[in-house]
Amino acid sequence: MLPMFFWAFVVGGIICVIGQLLFDVAKLTPAHTLSLLVVIGAVLDGLGLYEPLMDFAGAGATVPITSFGNSLVHGAMQEAEKHGIVGVVTGMFEVTSAGISAAIIFGFIGALVFRPKG
Amino acid sequence: MANQTNDNAAQKAYKQLQGKHETQRPVLKNCLRAFLVGGIICAIGQAVMYFYIYFFNFTEQTAGNPTTATMVFFALLLTGFGVYDRLAQFGGAGSAVPVTGFGNAVISAAIEHRSEGYVLGVGGNIFKLAGSVIVFGVFSAFVVALIKTIFIQLGG
Numbered sequence: 001m002l003p004m005f006f007w008a009f010v011v012g013g014i015i016c017v018i019g020q021l022l023f024d025v026a027k028l029t030p031a032h033t034l035s036l037l038v039v040i041g042a043v044l045d046g047l048g049l050y051e052p053l054m055d056f057a058g059a060g061a062t063v064p065i066t067s068f069g070n071s072l073v074h075g076a077m078q079e080a081e082k083h084g085i086v087g088v089v090t091g092m093f094e095v096t097s098a099g100i101s102a103a104i105i106f107g108f109i110g111a112l113v114f115r116p117k118g
Numbered sequence: 119m120a121n122q123t124n125d126n127a128a129q130k131a132y133k134q135l136q137g138k139h140e141t142q143r144p145v146l147k148n149c150l151r152a153f154l155v156g157g158i159i160c161a162i163g164q165a166v167m168y169f170y171i172y173f174f175n176f177t178e179q180t181a182g183n184p185t186t187a188t189m190v191f192f193a194l195l196l197t198g199f200g201v202y203d204r205l206a207q208f209g210g211a212g213s214a215v216p217v218t219g220f221g222n223a224v225i226s227a228a229i230e231h232r233s234e235g236y237v238l239g240v241g242g243n244i245f246k247l248a249g250s251v252i253v254f255g256v257f258s259a260f261v262v263a264l265i266k267t268i269f270i271q272l273g274g
Contacts, residue, residue: 001168004164005161005164005165008157008160008161008163008164009157009158009160009161010157011160012156012157012159012160012161012163012216013152013153013154013156013157013160013212014153015156015215016152016153016155016156016157016209016211016212016215016216017149017152017153017156017211018211019152019156019211019212019214019215020145020148020149020151020152020210020211020212021145021149022211023148023210023211024143024145024148024149025145030211030214031247031250031251033211033214033215034214034215034219034220034250034251035250035251035253035254035255037215038251038254038255038258039254039255039258041255042255042258042259042262043258043262045262046262046263046265046266054179054182055178058164058167058178059160059161059162059163059164059166059167059182059185060157060160060163060164062163062167062182062185062186063159063160063163063185063186063189063216063217063218064156064160064215064216064217065215065216065217065219065220065251066215067182067186067217068217068220068251068255069255069258069259071182072255072256072259073259073262073263073266076259076260076263077263077266077267080263080266080267080270084267084271085264085267085268085271087267088260088263088264088267089260092256092259092260092263095183097183098183098184098186098187099183099186099187099190099217099220100252101187102186102187102190102191102221103190103220103221103224103225103248104224104244106190106191106193106194106221106224106225107194107221107224107225107227107228107240107244108228108240108244109194110194110197110198110225110228110229111225111228111229111231111232111236111240111244113198114197114198114199114229115229115232116229116230116232116233117200117203
């Protein structure tokens with residue numbers, strides 16, 4: 001269990017450092033950086049490389065935004081196995097639903113409860 | 119034509135001036151901070167994941183989903199109380215890259231635009247910052263999955 005925390009910390013940290021380098025060295029805006037990381041996640045899953053990383057680093061691979069691209073591809077591929085090419089569209093959000101739903105639900109609750117600062 | 123070359127020269131001069139006065143970004147320090155903050159957020163995510171595995175019968179593979187939702191909930195609390203802004207100032211990409219950063223982008227947009235009303239303000243702007251992540255994520259996933267499916271169906 002403890003090694004898992006360690007690897008989650010290290011791998012998650014490294015992915016964030018890649019993001020920071022894209023900020024500072026490549027001078028990308030946060031929106032460009034995050035979009036790029038999501039695309040990288042999707043491509044890595046397409047190549048079958050993200051799953052082993054998740055087994056190895058646990059939350060270190062599932063918490064960074066790259067896992068969003070990975071789970072989009074995953075959902076699409078799950079349905080595609082059953083329904084062919086149509087499944088690519090119908091299954092897209094199958095796995096990612098939690099993150100997007102949570103963001104919308106909590107975002108709306110936040111708007112009801114909190115007031116803008118400054 | 120002469121005007122254009124003039125403009126170009128002016129632009130060049132401006133760029134040089136800008137370069138001289140731009141503060142050098144402390145890349146190494148920023149990277150260390152991003153590593154620290156991002157790593158800690160992922161370690162917390164790991165703790166949440168174990169929580170779901172031991173108490174709600176999720177497996178190592180499926181525990182990622184409720185973990186994501188929980189992390190977004192944490193982001194709501196931290197954003198609402200103004201803590202996430204400070205964390206972002208310190209951690210840079212370390213706070214933006216984890217899914218809490220995605221949650222923060224959605225939630226802060228929702229809170230910020232509530233004065234414009236719930237439909238046009240909150241509803242219309244909730245994905246103002248995070249929308250590009252969803253658009254490019256979905257489209258790239260579509261292309262990747264399409265290629266993979268065609269590959270498999272052709273007998274790969």
